[in-house]
Amino acid sequence: MSKEDSGHMRRVTVTLPQELVNALHDIAEDARVSVSEAVREALNHYLFTERWQSIGEVARNALEAGKTNQEVLAIVQAQFPGASTSLGSVSWYRSKLRRTDATVPTDREARERRSAIT
DSSP: OOHHHHTTOOOOOOOOOHHHHHHHHHHHHHHTSOHHHHHHHHHHHIIIIIIHHHHHHHHHHHHHTTOOHHHHHHHHHHHOTTOOOOHHHHHHHHHHHHHHOTTSOOHHHHHHHHHHHO
16 A cells, blocks of 8 residues: 555554454564554455455346346345445446446346336
């Protein structure tokens, strides 16, 4: 992390069990980084690899199944109640998917298919 980036950081205090603190110190020492950097890396990995990948996976599956943006949002919110996913997020996922898979319908196409079924 560069010094330019450090101006955008906030200090957060957490309480951890001693075994987790010991593990963080070991990881930091092995990686030759500060404990703060080790925590940042762990949080980045969890948030952007584990947590968001799971939300993205749920959204992608629903989009590929032809769901509308509103339906995808409802599915994501049901499975991840604390997530801050919005219709804009779903629209972004759809746009990203359509760049590589033209079979993913637009939201309009998905809504038209839904109205044709009902």
